[in-house]
Amino acid sequence: MKLTIVGSVAFDAIETPYGKTDKILGGAGTYISIAASYFGNNSNIISVVGGDFPEEYINLLKNKNVDTEGLQIKSDKKTFFWSGKYHKNMNSRDTLITELNVLGEFDPIVPDSYQNTDYLMLGNLSPEVQMKVIKQLKKRPKLIVTDTMNFWMDIALKQLKEVIAEVDVLVINDEEAQQLSGEHSLVSAAKVISAMGPSYLIIKKGEHGALLFKGDKIFSAPAMPLVSVQDPTGAGDTFAGGFIGYLAATDDISFNNMKKAIITGSTMASFCVQEFGTKAIENLSKEEINKRINKFTDLTHFDNFGL
């Protein structure tokens, strides 16, 4: 099965109560690609970096079976750079620096070899870029998953709604679901958003887990309770990567399999936050992942019962 990932490949500099980094590897496309690589997929990435982007980072992606033909390198420009500082409770952060650089004029090009992709993951980028990718695909993928954020709801709502109308699974957080739908209840929000197009809606709730909605069906996955969270950066993207990676590998988009994909995404995200940047998800073993998946089973399962 072919999996294509669209998302930023970038530099991050992060400060949390547990430490601080220099410029390190970051970007939604990076986290998604690495997380999706553990399930036996060869994936493709569509993104852009500048001449300052180290070859070792590109090799890191290649070593994860990511085809980088769709990764444009603008040698006379600089890579997207984001810097942020998390507050004490880790639930909120201040952006210190955003240098769009190459991302400001990103014109995604889908290589011929990426045509016939079965699974398309549109990471959080402008709806315009997301739509350009959809339009270039000659055959509609079996499943299109898209991530977005409140920023695009604020400045490009019309274009965002056009993208949402084209996709199968929308991934947003709880506040964004409330903003997009105008509803406080997440159940009501899901109904409103589903009517905009996507059959599936995933609402991420950070440390409180995630909800999957399809029609009247709801699945609730907790986040793994952890002793320490070092750095939440990329957790949402890593979740999305585990989710689409599991679906593409199993090639089954039933509600039952989506539940497992959500647990897989939650598993990968639970690793991600335990170290800074991509460090914790760069070299996981199958055994470590399976052990964490089993922990989710222990965490949530109870025997059937009734009065």
Added chain:
Amino acid sequence: MKLTIVGSVAFDAIETPYGKTDKILGGAGTYISIAASYFGNNSNIISVVGGDFPEEYINLLKNKNVDTEGLQIKSDKKTFFWSGKYHKNMNSRDTLITELNVLGEFDPIVPDSYQNTDYLMLGNLSPEVQMKVIKQLKKRPKLIVTDTMNFWMDIALKQLKEVIAEVDVLVINDEEAQQLSGEHSLVSAAKVISAMGPSYLIIKKGEHGALLFKGDKIFSAPAMPLVSVQDPTGAGDTFAGGFIGYLAATDDISFNNMKKAIITGSTMASFCVQEFGTKAIENLSKEEINKRINKFTDLTHFDNFGL
């Protein structure tokens, strides 16, 4: 199995974005008793009301198989009264009126017929009152569950810790767990609090569900996603009532059965919030409860899997 419940029996006046009540039946002891009544228990209540408390409310409890010998009636005094107004998001509220009345000088008396109780539920009252009840029991119950709140941590921490050292299960919310332990991570908070005495800790997270901790074992239960929450008053007490009611009825305090008790508590709480006051939990059928329990199974269960 004998179940004894200690908690306020009171008047509430509630305002939420969905409506407003006059003085209605309220109090932790009331919610706990009603919720616990659905599992085949005869229970006992230890509480106090004034001469203004209507006989119809006492009959409501009696009709739920609640023995009211331990419910003191101070005919020349007034019943505890609380009035509050919820904010738009329902997650916070302002207390408008607190008239302690009879509760201010409450001296709990355990009737002889309540001795040999197997299950003791100490609702949120002063640690002094909670300890007075524990001390009057000639035989230690099989399980003591206690609820408390940040108010007692602020003004009676020493006495509260003495109570906590005596009990098996402590029920508090996430912020209270952080306050009591001085730890931000709930996993770390659970370790610190368990060292204070209780084998089991339940951390309530409101709309995000509840966590059960025992040693290194954790169980996570979601709250039922609902289209509308009319009034959150009493949800935590109703949760506790469903929890202790299920445990007392099944007389099994294993971790596996506690999981089911947590789901039962969550089920009862999910009914509670759908109408004002105790209205939604006054006349539930076995079928309605079983149906809601099954919804929790659908909401959380996924098939075992691995890579």
